[in-house]
Amino acid sequence: MKRKNNSLNLRMITIQNYINGELIAPLEGNYIDNYNPSKGEVYSQIPNSQMNDVELAVKAGQEAFPAWSKMPKNERSKIMVRLADLIDENLEELARAEAMDNGKPLSLAMRVDIPRASANIRFFATAILHNASQSHHMEEGFTNYTLNHPLGVVGCISPWNLPLYLFTWKIAPAMASGNCVVAKPSEVTPMTAYLFSKLCIEAGVPKGVMNIVHGLGAHAGDAIVSHPKVKAISFTGGTATGKIIGRKAAETFKKTSLELGGKNPNIIFADCDFEDMLNTTLHSSFANQGQICLCGSRIFIEKPIYEKFKTAFIEKLKTHKVGNPFDKSSKMGAMVSKEHLEKVLGYVQLAKEEGGKILFGGNKLTIEGSENGYYMEPTVIEGLDFNCRTNQEEIFGPVVTLTPFETDEEVLEYANSTQYGLAATVWTENLTRAQRVSQELESGIVWVNCWLVRDLRTPFGGVKSSGLGREGGFRALEFFTEPKNVCIKY
Numbered sequence: 001m002k003r004k005n006n007s008l009n010l011r012m013i014t015i016q017n018y019i020n021g022e023l024i025a026p027l028e029g030n031y032i033d034n035y036n037p038s039k040g041e042v043y044s045q046i047p048n049s050q051m052n053d054v055e056l057a058v059k060a061g062q063e064a065f066p067a068w069s070k071m072p073k074n075e076r077s078k079i080m081v082r083l084a085d086l087i088d089e090n091l092e093e094l095a096r097a098e099a100m101d102n103g104k105p106l107s108l109a110m111r112v113d114i115p116r117a118s119a120n121i122r123f124f125a126t127a128i129l130h131n132a133s134q135s136h137h138m139e140e141g142f143t144n145y146t147l148n149h150p151l152g153v154v155g156c157i158s159p160w161n162l163p164l165y166l167f168t169w170k171i172a173p174a175m176a177s178g179n180c181v182v183a184k185p186s187e188v189t190p191m192t193a194y195l196f197s198k199l200c201i202e203a204g205v206p207k208g209v210m211n212i213v214h215g216l217g218a219h220a221g222d223a224i225v226s227h228p229k230v231k232a233i234s235f236t237g238g239t240a241t242g243k244i245i246g247r248k249a250a251e252t253f254k255k256t257s258l259e260l261g262g263k264n265p266n267i268i269f270a271d272c273d274f275e276d277m278l279n280t281t282l283h284s285s286f287a288n289q290g291q292i293c294l295c296g297s298r299i300f301i302e303k304p305i306y307e308k309f310k311t312a313f314i315e316k317l318k319t320h321k322v323g324n325p326f327d328k329s330s331k332m333g334a335m336v337s338k339e340h341l342e343k344v345l346g347y348v349q350l351a352k353e354e355g356g357k358i359l360f361g362g363n364k365l366t367i368e369g370s371e372n373g374y375y376m377e378p379t380v381i382e383g384l385d386f387n388c389r390t391n392q393e394e395i396f397g398p399v400v401t402l403t404p405f406e407t408d409e410e411v412l413e414y415a416n417s418t419q420y421g422l423a424a425t426v427w428t429e430n431l432t433r434a435q436r437v438s439q440e441l442e443s444g445i446v447w448v449n450c451w452l453v454r455d456l457r458t459p460f461g462g463v464k465s466s467g468l469g470r471e472g473g474f475r476a477l478e479f480f481t482e483p484k485n486v487c488i489k490y
Contacts, residue, residue, distance in 0.1 A: 013044040015190055017053060017214055018197030020060035021207030027052045032187060032216070037103035037334040038325050040372030046190050049215035054182065054223035057211035058230060061153035061180035064208025069150045069178035073128045080125035080176060083203040087118040090199065094164060094192055099325040101191040102163060103334030103374065104288050106326050113165045117192075120168040123456045124176040124477070131477060143488050148481035150178030151231035151255070155224040157217075157245075158193075159237045160186035160336055161291040161396075167193050170234045173476035175209065182211045182230065184221050188336055190214050217241065228252050232480060235259070236293075239394070239420075239465045246468065257469040257479055259293075259461055261394040262422030265415035266296030267437065270304040272427035273449065278309070282316050284425060284451040286378045289332050290398035291340075294423045294445070294452060298391055299402050300411050306404040310382070313402075314360050317378055324370050332398065335374040344397030348379055351390040356381040356401070386414040394420065408437060416442045422462035425451050444470075 014031070016023040026047035034044040047053070068076070087094065094117075095109035104113070135145040156170035167185050174181050185193035197212050213220050225233055225248045232255035235245050239261040249256045266284060268277055284296045301309045323330035335341040341364065348362045361377030382402040384390055391401055405411040415424060423445040428434050438446040444462040447453060454460075459470040469479065 012042075013191075015044055015046050015194045015214055016197075017047050017049060017057075018194075018200065018210070018212040019053070019057045020064075020211070021201065021205070023197060023201075026050070026215070027056070034101070034187075034190065035337065036100050037336055037338075038100070038367075038370050038373045040338065040370075040374060043100070044191065046187055047214040049213045049220040049223075051219070051223040053213050053215070054220060054227060057182045057213050058153050058227055060208035060211055061182055062208075062229060064206055065150075065152055065180045068180055068206060068209045071178075076176065076178070077125045077129055079204055079206075080121050080172070083199060083205065084118045084122040084125065086199040086203055087114065087121070087196075090195070091115070094195060096326075097191040097195055098163060098189075099333065101189045102160065103325055103336055105330045105333045107328060107330075108288065108333075113162060114192075117164040117168040119456065120165070121172045124172040127173075127474065127477060128176045131474060141490055143490060145486050145488075147484045147486060148177075148478065149484060150481055152179065153230055154179045154181055154232040154234070154480060155227075155230045156181055156183040157221055157224065157233065157235045157237065158183070158185050160188040161288060161293070163189040164192035164196065166236050167196070169471065170236070171210065173471075174234070174480045177477050177480040179231075179480050180209050180211070182213060182224055182227075184213050184215065184217075184224055187214065187216050222248070225249055225254075226252075230254065232256070234471075234479070242467070255479065257461075257471060258467045259471065260422075260465060260467045261396075261420055262293045262295075262462065262466055263298060263392065263394050263418040263420040264294060264296045264423045264425070264443075265411075265441075266299045266425045267411055267415060267427065268299065268301045268305070268309065269426075269428040269430070269433065270302040271429045273429065274305070274308075274312075276449070277427045278312055278316065280451050281425075281427075282313065282320065285400045286320065286332060286398045287452075289335055289376070290378075290400075291336060291396055292452075293396075296423075296425050296451070297395060297400050298386075298415075299400050300405050300414055301402060302411075303404045303406055306402075310359065310402060314380060317360050317380065320378055322365055322375055322377060323367055324373070332378065333375075334370075335376055335397065338374050340397070341374040341376055344376060344395055344399060347390060347393075347395045347397070347399060348381075351381050351384060351399075351401075354384055354388045354390055356384045356390060359402070361398070387417055392418050408433065412437065412440050416440075419465040420462065421464040422466035423447070 325333035361379035
């Protein structure tokens with residue numbers, strides 16, 4: 001991939017599938033419009049792939065699997081490290097593609113999304129060099145040891161909110177474990193996965209090891225999930241879609257990992273470090289236009305500091321600029337699509353109907369020079385009951401609710417009231433309280449006095465309707481392998 005003559009400067013880009021080491025058109029020749037959300041304009045065409053495209057990708061993976069799975073780990077690692085290096089070398093182009101495709105500020109993509117994509121691949125590429133098998137000795141004269149075999153061809157389906165970040169988070173442990181991959185990025189944000197396919201060619205990834213099929217979930221995604229030769233599915237996306245995938249995967253006994261929705265509580269006690277909390281809460285509420293499954297959309301504030309927090313939070317928001325993703329001063333960019341913008345605005349209207357008071361924002365924005373873009377004000381709402389729809393359903397946008405509380409027991413009831421249990425944040429200087437509340441929260445992840453700090457060795461995932469299984473560290477490598485016990489008498 002060239003660093004000069006950026007392909008993104010072309011008027012219209014035709015994205016291609018990446019199958020068996022080659023960039024190819026969809027077999028039926030059909031495409032889908034891809035919009036630049038900051039402009040509201042079509043700027044590329046996406047393959048509308050079908051079952052026959054997936055079949056071709058699965059076949060390529062099956063043919064590549066014997067050699068890739070038996071390749072020495074250090075050789076697999078070298079190829080993947082080279083791939084990570086190429087992401088670093090193409091940081092700016094990938095970040096610009098991410099900002100154009102998703103609507104997020106370029107500065108965010110440069111600082112977080114693309115570096116994390118490189119880190120994901122590098123982490124798992126090196127982790128396989130340090131993984132150890134277990135052995136168990138029996139006094140009766142037997143030794144047991146465990147082998148972890150790669151599964152074969154696996155499916156990875158990733159979402160639109162963190163396109164390359166979460167795409168690599170899935171494919172990296174799958175490849176590192178010796179599997180071949182059929183991946184489907186979101187049809188809403190396919191560009192960085194397309195550019196990534198070019199990097200796979202440049203890095204020397206063997207043909208068929210990595211296959212990327214673009215298209216709609218109902219066609220390409222369903223074909224991957226339903227294919228009898230696909231041995232596992234790793235999916236990140238909405239809870240409703242996750243339920244469908246779980247049912248279909250069960251029909252062929254596929255291993256399934258589902259990272260789904262969230263309605264995350266942010267619990268703020270009066271004894272917190274107020275300035276640190278305030279700055280972090282602003283970020284955790286509206287990063288990526290609130291389109292991160294880990295954003296704290298329900299903010300619970302202990303009563304003694306409720307009014308102080310509300311006043312300070314809104315004052316901070318007044319300087320939180322919404323603008324074109326390529327404007328260096330923009331803190332928020334465009335929403336990912338017109339449909340999603342309308343959905344989020346619909347929830348603001350619902351909040352009003354439920355008795356909520358809009359303290360800030362709540363409206364669509366028109367940005368000079370980007371008049372057709374999908375922009376929305378950051379929105380703060382108070383006065384809602386904790387169990388109303390606005391506080392129970394995932395909105396996935398720049399909308400937060402403020403709710404005061406008096407006791408630990410009360411706020412735990414509020415926090416645990418939803419069907420979701422992905423992440424939570426607790427702000428307090430009281431270590432005993434922090435530990436007690438963290439234990440009682442029904443959540444897969446709890447951050448205390450911080451947010452979105454990720455050690456890639458730790459388990460990632462949710463409880464209840466927020467998902468099934470855990471990603472991260474050796475857990476991800478284990479998911480993409482099948483353990484086999486060998487018992488030897490001596």
